[in-house]
Amino acid sequence: MISTLQGELSKKEWILGARFSAADVLLGTSAAWLIKFGLHSVDDAIAAYVAKCKARPAWQRAEAFDSPR
Numbered sequence: 419m420i421s422t423l424q425g426e427l428s429k430k431e432w433i434l435g436a437r438f439s440a441a442d443v444l445l446g447t448s449a450a451w452l453i454k455f456g457l458h459s460v461d462d463a464i465a466a467y468v469a470k471c472k473a474r475p476a477w478q479r480a481e482a483f484d485s486p487r
Contacts, residue, residue, distance in 0.1 A: 420458055423449070427463040431470075438474070446471030 423445065426433060433441045450468045452458050460468075471477055 420452075420460070420464075424461050424463050427467045428461075442471060446477075 432438050
């Protein structure tokens, strides 16, 4: 599954193409957990994808909401 994800992300901006979708919410979160907990090594395509997901304003709002105060 990870090699398929890496291959697809190396060809397009988001998992379904040029537009961000709900699939990116699911896969971006999953890929971020892979990186955060070292569950699997990832290539540059997945690392860049996670960085793009994390740069989105909604991700940042959710992260701020989940952070301890």
